[in-house]
Amino acid sequence: MKKLLILTIVLAMMAVSCSIGSANDEENISLIISEFEDMLVSGFSFTEEEGDTKAAINTLGWYRERTGNINFNADIEIVDDSAYVIIDVEHNGVIHIAYLGDSLDTLWAEKDFTANLIRYAIFKKDTNKNYHGGWRLYKLTCGHIDADYPDSTGMIIDSVRIYATDIIDTMITDIEFFFEREDLISLPMGEIISIDVYSPSIDNVYYVHSNIRRGRFNVNGDHYTGEWRVPVKEGIYRCVIDGLTPGTLLDDTEAYNSVDWFIPYRSE
Numbered sequence: 521m522k523k524l525l526i527l528t529i530v531l532a533m534m535a536v537s538c539s540i541g542s543a544n545d546e547e548n549i550s551l552i553i554s555e556f557e558d559m560l561v562s563g564f565s566f567t568e569e570e571g572d573t574k575a576a577i578n579t580l581g582w583y584r585e586r587t588g589n590i591n592f593n594a595d596i597e598i599v600d601d602s603a604y605v606i607i608d609v610e611h612n613g614v615i616h617i618a619y620l621g622d623s624l625d626t627l628w629a630e631k632d633f634t635a636n637l638i639r640y641a642i643f644k645k646d647t648n649k650n651y652h653g654g655w656r657l658y659k660l661t662c663g664h665i666d667a668d669y670p671d672s673t674g675m676i677i678d679s680v681r682i683y684a685t686d687i688i689d690t691m692i693t694d695i696e697f698f699f700e701r702e703d704l705i706s707l708p709m710g711e712i713i714s715i716d717v718y719s720p721s722i723d724n725v726y727y728v729h730s731n732i733r734r735g736r737f738n739v740n741g742d743h744y745t746g747e748w749r750v751p752v753k754e755g756i757y758r759c760v761i762d763g764l765t766p767g768t769l770l771d772d773t774e775a776y777n778s779v780d781w782f783i784p785y786r787s788e
Contacts, residue, residue, distance in 0.1 A: 543652070543653065544653075545596075545598055545603070545645070545653060545655065546594075546596050546598075548652035548653040548655050549594065549596055549603050549605060549643050549652070549655055550594050550596075551652060552643065552652050552655060552656070552657055553592070553594055553605070553607060553641070556657055558755070558756035558757070558758070558784065559657075559660060559701070559704070559756055559784045560607055560639060560641060560657075560660060561590065561592055561607070561609050562758055562782075563590070563609055563611055563635075563637045563663070563665075563758075563760075563780075563782060564584050564586075564611060564613070564635075564729070564760065564780075565584075565729060565732050565760075579617055579618070579619045579769055579770060580618040580619055580620060580626065581617075581618045582615060582616060582617045582618065582769060583615070583616055584613050584614070584615050584616075585613055585614050585615075585616060586611070586612070586613045587612050587613050587614055587632070588612040588613075590609065590610075590611065591609070591610045592607055592608060592609045592610065593606075593607075593608040593610075594606070594607055594608075595608070601644060601645040601646060602642060602643070602644055602645070602658075603642070603643040603644075603645070603655065604640075604642055605640065605641045605642070605643065606638070606639075606640055607638070607639045607640070607641060608636055608637070608638055609636065609637040609638075609639070609663075610634065610635075610636055610637075611633075611634065611635045611636070611637060611665075612632075612633075612634050613632075613633055613635075614630050614631065614632050614633070615630070615631050615633060615768070615776055616628060616629075616630055617629040617630070617631070617769060617772070619772070629772035631768070631775065631776040632776070633776040633778075635665045635778070635780075636665065637663045637664070637665050637780075637782060638663060638664055638665070638666075639660065639661055639662070639663035639664075639782075640660070640661045640696060640698070641657060641658075641659065641660040641661070642658045642659040642660070642698065643655050643656060643657055643658055644656055644658040657701050658700065658701065659698040659699060659700050659701065660698065660699070660701060660784075661695065661696045661697060661698055661699070662692070662695050662696075662697075662781060662782055662783045662784065663695075663781070663782035664677075664695045664696075664779075664780065664781050664782065665778065665779065665780040665782075666779060667763070667765075667777050667778060667779040668777055669765065669777055671720070673721065673765075674719055674720040674721020674723065674724065675719075675721070675724060675763060675765060675777065675779050676719060676720060676779060677695075677717060677718070677719055677761060677763065677779060677781055678693070678718045678719055678720065679691060679692060679693040679717075679718045680692045680715060680716065680717055680718070680761060680781060680783070681715065681716040681718075682705070682713060682714075682715050682759075682783070683713070683714050683715075683716075684707075684711060684712065684713045684714060687707065687708060687711060687713070688705070688707065688713070690705075692781075692783070695781050704756070704784060704785060704786050705783070705784070705785040705786065706785065706786045706788050707750045707785055707786070707787060707788070708750060708787075708788070709750055709751065709752045709753070709754065709787050709788065710749065710750060710751075710752045711749070711750045712747050712748070712749050712750075713747060713748055713749075713750060713759075714745070714746075714747045715728055715745070715746055715747060715748065715759070715761070716740070716743050716744065716745050717737060717743060717744040717745075717746075717761055717763075718742075718743045718744075719743070719744070719763070722739045722742065722743070722744065723766070724763050724764065724765055724766065725763070725764045725765070725766055725768075725769060726744045726746070726761065726762065726763045726764075727746075727761075727762045727764070728746045728747070728748050728759060728760065728761060728762070729748075729759070729760040729762055730748045730749075730750075730751070730757055730758065730759050730760065731751045731757055733748065733749070735747065735748060750785075750787050751787045752787075753787065754786075754787055754788055755786070755787055756784060756785075756786055756787075757784070757785055757786075757787055758782050758783060758784050758785070759782075759783045759785060760780060760781070760782050760783075761780060761781040761783070762778060762780050763778055763779040763780065764777070764778045765777045765778075
Protein backbone atom coordinates (compact mmCIF):
# COMPACT_ATOMS: atom_id res chain seq x y z
CA MET A 521 0.00 0.00 0.00
CA LYS A 522 1.48 3.36 -1.03
CA LYS A 523 0.45 6.65 0.50
CA LEU A 524 1.01 9.98 -1.22
CA LEU A 525 0.07 13.32 0.31
CA ILE A 526 -0.71 16.16 -2.07
CA LEU A 527 -0.55 19.33 0.03
CA THR A 528 -2.62 21.45 -2.30
CA ILE A 529 -4.32 21.04 -5.63
CA VAL A 530 -2.53 24.14 -6.88
CA LEU A 531 0.88 22.65 -6.22
CA ALA A 532 -0.13 19.39 -7.84
CA MET A 533 -1.32 21.11 -10.98
CA MET A 534 1.87 23.17 -11.19
CA ALA A 535 3.83 19.93 -11.21
CA VAL A 536 1.98 18.48 -14.20
CA SER A 537 4.02 20.23 -16.87
CA CYS A 538 7.32 18.85 -15.61
CA SER A 539 6.14 15.44 -14.43
CA ILE A 540 5.01 13.72 -17.61
CA GLY A 541 7.55 11.11 -18.56
CA SER A 542 9.46 11.36 -15.29
CA ALA A 543 6.89 10.79 -12.54
CA ASN A 544 6.34 7.38 -10.99
CA ASP A 545 2.99 5.58 -11.01
CA GLU A 546 1.78 6.97 -7.69
CA GLU A 547 2.67 10.53 -8.66
CA ASN A 548 0.95 10.18 -12.06
CA ILE A 549 -2.24 8.87 -10.44
CA SER A 550 -2.27 11.69 -7.90
CA LEU A 551 -1.86 14.24 -10.68
CA ILE A 552 -4.84 12.74 -12.51
CA ILE A 553 -6.87 13.07 -9.30
CA SER A 554 -5.98 16.77 -9.27
CA GLU A 555 -7.01 17.14 -12.93
CA PHE A 556 -10.39 15.58 -12.12
CA GLU A 557 -10.88 17.86 -9.13
CA ASP A 558 -14.59 18.44 -9.84
CA MET A 559 -15.27 14.68 -9.84
CA LEU A 560 -12.88 13.41 -7.20
CA VAL A 561 -11.89 16.16 -4.77
CA SER A 562 -14.44 19.00 -4.62
CA GLY A 563 -16.67 19.05 -1.58
CA PHE A 564 -18.45 21.96 0.08
CA SER A 565 -18.68 25.26 -1.79
CA PHE A 566 -17.22 27.18 1.18
CA THR A 567 -18.97 30.40 0.28
CA GLU A 568 -22.06 32.27 1.29
CA GLU A 569 -24.94 30.62 -0.52
CA GLU A 570 -28.42 31.71 -1.42
CA GLY A 571 -30.95 29.91 0.74
CA ASP A 572 -33.19 30.06 3.78
CA THR A 573 -32.99 28.81 7.35
CA LYS A 574 -35.80 28.29 9.84
CA ALA A 575 -34.59 28.11 13.40
CA ALA A 576 -35.75 28.08 17.03
CA ILE A 577 -33.04 30.53 18.17
CA ASN A 578 -34.04 33.01 15.47
CA THR A 579 -31.31 31.91 13.10
CA LEU A 580 -31.27 34.20 10.09
CA GLY A 581 -28.78 32.40 7.88
CA TRP A 582 -25.54 30.44 7.80
CA TYR A 583 -22.61 29.52 5.60
CA ARG A 584 -19.32 27.64 5.74
CA GLU A 585 -15.92 29.25 5.28
CA ARG A 586 -12.72 27.36 4.51
CA THR A 587 -9.86 28.04 6.95
CA GLY A 588 -7.13 26.22 5.06
CA ASN A 589 -6.20 24.61 1.77
CA ILE A 590 -8.12 21.62 0.44
CA ASN A 591 -5.74 18.73 1.11
CA PHE A 592 -6.15 15.12 0.10
CA ASN A 593 -4.48 11.82 0.86
CA ALA A 594 -4.40 9.23 -1.90
CA ASP A 595 -3.94 5.68 -0.60
CA ILE A 596 -2.85 3.81 -3.73
CA GLU A 597 -2.63 0.05 -4.18
CA ILE A 598 -1.32 -1.05 -7.58
CA VAL A 599 -2.07 -4.57 -8.80
CA ASP A 600 -0.68 -5.26 -12.28
CA ASP A 601 -2.17 -2.56 -14.53
CA SER A 602 -4.89 -1.49 -12.12
CA ALA A 603 -4.70 0.96 -9.23
CA TYR A 604 -7.21 0.97 -6.38
CA VAL A 605 -7.34 4.33 -4.63
CA ILE A 606 -8.96 5.71 -1.48
CA ILE A 607 -9.20 9.50 -1.68
CA ASP A 608 -9.50 11.25 1.68
CA VAL A 609 -10.21 14.97 1.28
CA GLU A 610 -9.75 17.01 4.44
CA HIS A 611 -11.94 20.08 4.89
CA ASN A 612 -11.05 22.53 7.63
CA GLY A 613 -13.47 25.35 8.14
CA VAL A 614 -15.87 27.32 10.27
CA ILE A 615 -19.63 27.56 10.02
CA HIS A 616 -20.97 31.08 10.53
CA ILE A 617 -24.50 31.35 11.94
CA ALA A 618 -26.33 34.68 12.01
CA TYR A 619 -29.14 34.94 14.54
CA LEU A 620 -31.38 37.56 16.04
CA GLY A 621 -30.51 38.60 19.57
CA ASP A 622 -32.91 39.56 22.34
CA SER A 623 -32.44 43.23 21.44
CA LEU A 624 -33.23 42.43 17.80
CA ASP A 625 -29.64 43.01 16.70
CA THR A 626 -27.84 40.48 14.49
CA LEU A 627 -25.34 38.26 16.30
CA TRP A 628 -22.96 35.65 14.95
CA ALA A 629 -22.02 32.22 16.26
CA GLU A 630 -18.97 30.46 14.83
CA LYS A 631 -18.14 26.78 15.06
CA ASP A 632 -14.90 25.24 13.81
CA PHE A 633 -14.96 21.87 12.12
CA THR A 634 -12.80 19.31 10.33
CA ALA A 635 -14.57 16.97 7.93
CA ASN A 636 -13.15 14.14 5.85
CA LEU A 637 -14.72 13.44 2.47
CA ILE A 638 -14.10 9.83 1.40
CA ARG A 639 -14.28 8.63 -2.20
CA TYR A 640 -12.92 5.60 -4.06
CA ALA A 641 -11.52 5.32 -7.58
CA ILE A 642 -9.99 2.74 -9.92
CA PHE A 643 -7.34 3.65 -12.50
CA LYS A 644 -6.19 1.58 -15.48
CA LYS A 645 -2.76 1.64 -17.12
CA ASP A 646 -3.78 0.96 -20.70
CA THR A 647 -3.65 4.22 -22.63
CA ASN A 648 -1.14 6.68 -24.12
CA LYS A 649 2.17 6.40 -22.26
CA ASN A 650 2.72 10.12 -22.76
CA TYR A 651 -0.35 10.85 -20.66
CA HIS A 652 0.65 10.28 -17.03
CA GLY A 653 2.52 7.10 -17.82
CA GLY A 654 -0.49 5.48 -19.47
CA TRP A 655 -2.83 5.79 -16.48
CA ARG A 656 -6.47 6.89 -16.79
CA LEU A 657 -9.42 7.26 -14.46
CA TYR A 658 -11.63 4.22 -15.04
CA LYS A 659 -14.21 4.07 -12.25
CA LEU A 660 -15.17 6.18 -9.26
CA THR A 661 -17.75 6.41 -6.49
CA CYS A 662 -19.73 9.27 -5.05
CA GLY A 663 -18.32 10.80 -1.87
CA HIS A 664 -19.51 10.90 1.71
CA ILE A 665 -18.79 12.51 5.07
CA ASP A 666 -19.97 10.56 8.08
CA ALA A 667 -21.31 12.18 11.24
CA ASP A 668 -19.64 11.66 14.62
CA TYR A 669 -22.97 10.86 16.24
CA PRO A 670 -23.81 7.16 16.84
CA ASP A 671 -26.24 5.51 14.42
CA SER A 672 -28.92 5.54 17.14
CA THR A 673 -29.34 9.30 16.63
CA GLY A 674 -30.43 8.76 13.02
CA MET A 675 -27.63 10.96 11.62
CA ILE A 676 -27.08 8.67 8.65
CA ILE A 677 -28.38 8.59 5.09
CA ASP A 678 -29.86 5.29 3.97
CA SER A 679 -30.67 6.15 0.35
CA VAL A 680 -31.39 8.97 -2.07
CA ARG A 681 -33.82 9.11 -4.99
CA ILE A 682 -33.12 11.58 -7.83
CA TYR A 683 -35.95 12.07 -10.30
CA ALA A 684 -37.59 14.32 -12.87
CA THR A 685 -40.28 13.37 -15.40
CA ASP A 686 -38.80 12.06 -18.67
CA ILE A 687 -35.27 12.93 -17.48
CA ILE A 688 -34.10 10.69 -14.64
CA ASP A 689 -35.38 8.37 -11.95
CA THR A 690 -32.63 6.63 -10.02
CA MET A 691 -32.17 5.40 -6.47
CA ILE A 692 -28.76 5.48 -4.80
CA THR A 693 -28.57 3.00 -1.94
CA ASP A 694 -24.79 2.49 -1.78
CA ILE A 695 -22.75 5.69 -1.80
CA GLU A 696 -19.63 3.60 -2.40
CA PHE A 697 -20.97 1.94 -5.55
CA PHE A 698 -18.50 2.12 -8.47
CA PHE A 699 -19.55 3.51 -11.85
CA GLU A 700 -17.50 4.17 -14.97
CA ARG A 701 -16.41 7.76 -15.56
CA GLU A 702 -18.42 7.86 -18.80
CA ASP A 703 -21.56 6.91 -16.83
CA LEU A 704 -21.55 10.09 -14.75
CA ILE A 705 -25.13 11.32 -14.29
CA SER A 706 -25.99 13.79 -17.08
CA LEU A 707 -28.80 16.32 -16.65
CA PRO A 708 -30.23 18.93 -19.05
CA MET A 709 -29.21 22.50 -18.35
CA GLY A 710 -31.73 24.54 -16.40
CA GLU A 711 -34.00 21.65 -15.42
CA ILE A 712 -35.43 21.32 -11.91
CA ILE A 713 -34.55 17.97 -10.36
CA SER A 714 -36.39 16.49 -7.37
CA ILE A 715 -34.60 14.58 -4.67
CA ASP A 716 -35.80 12.43 -1.75
CA VAL A 717 -33.57 11.52 1.19
CA TYR A 718 -34.31 8.52 3.39
CA SER A 719 -32.88 8.41 6.90
CA PRO A 720 -33.75 6.60 10.15
CA SER A 721 -34.79 9.93 11.67
CA ILE A 722 -36.76 12.92 10.37
CA ASP A 723 -35.70 15.07 13.34
CA ASN A 724 -32.57 16.51 11.72
CA VAL A 725 -32.13 19.36 9.22
CA TYR A 726 -31.27 18.68 5.56
CA TYR A 727 -30.21 20.93 2.71
CA VAL A 728 -29.35 20.36 -0.94
CA HIS A 729 -26.45 22.38 -2.38
CA SER A 730 -25.45 22.84 -6.01
CA ASN A 731 -23.59 25.59 -7.84
CA ILE A 732 -23.61 28.03 -4.90
CA ARG A 733 -27.32 27.52 -4.32
CA ARG A 734 -28.91 26.00 -1.25
CA GLY A 735 -32.42 24.72 -0.63
CA ARG A 736 -33.90 23.27 2.52
CA PHE A 737 -35.55 19.85 2.48
CA ASN A 738 -39.06 19.47 3.80
CA VAL A 739 -40.25 16.45 5.77
CA ASN A 740 -42.66 14.38 3.69
CA GLY A 741 -44.00 11.50 5.75
CA ASP A 742 -41.06 9.23 6.48
CA HIS A 743 -38.45 11.06 4.37
CA TYR A 744 -37.07 14.44 3.33
CA THR A 745 -37.84 15.94 -0.06
CA GLY A 746 -36.41 18.88 -2.00
CA GLU A 747 -35.18 20.02 -5.39
CA TRP A 748 -32.42 21.87 -7.19
CA ARG A 749 -31.97 23.52 -10.57
CA VAL A 750 -29.27 22.25 -12.94
CA PRO A 751 -26.84 25.06 -13.88
CA VAL A 752 -27.35 26.64 -17.30
CA LYS A 753 -23.66 26.30 -18.13
CA GLU A 754 -22.11 23.02 -19.28
CA GLY A 755 -19.68 21.41 -16.87
CA ILE A 756 -19.15 19.04 -13.97
CA TYR A 757 -21.01 19.96 -10.79
CA ARG A 758 -21.99 18.21 -7.58
CA CYS A 759 -25.22 17.77 -5.72
CA VAL A 760 -24.50 17.81 -1.99
CA ILE A 761 -27.01 16.32 0.43
CA ASP A 762 -26.14 18.04 3.69
CA GLY A 763 -27.60 16.76 6.96
CA LEU A 764 -27.06 18.75 10.15
CA THR A 765 -28.10 18.14 13.72
CA PRO A 766 -30.64 20.73 14.88
CA GLY A 767 -28.21 21.94 17.51
CA THR A 768 -25.59 22.72 14.90
CA LEU A 769 -27.75 25.57 13.60
CA LEU A 770 -30.08 26.23 16.51
CA ASP A 771 -27.82 26.12 19.56
CA ASP A 772 -24.74 28.31 19.82
CA THR A 773 -23.27 25.99 22.48
CA GLU A 774 -23.57 22.69 20.62
CA ALA A 775 -20.69 21.45 18.47
CA TYR A 776 -20.90 21.21 14.68
CA ASN A 777 -21.92 17.85 13.24
CA SER A 778 -23.10 16.78 9.79
CA VAL A 779 -23.53 13.83 7.46
CA ASP A 780 -23.14 14.45 3.73
CA TRP A 781 -23.38 12.72 0.37
CA PHE A 782 -21.61 14.23 -2.64
CA ILE A 783 -23.01 13.20 -6.03
CA PRO A 784 -21.14 14.46 -9.10
CA TYR A 785 -23.12 15.14 -12.28
CA ARG A 786 -22.72 16.73 -15.69
CA SER A 787 -24.82 19.65 -16.91
CA GLU A 788 -25.26 19.47 -20.68
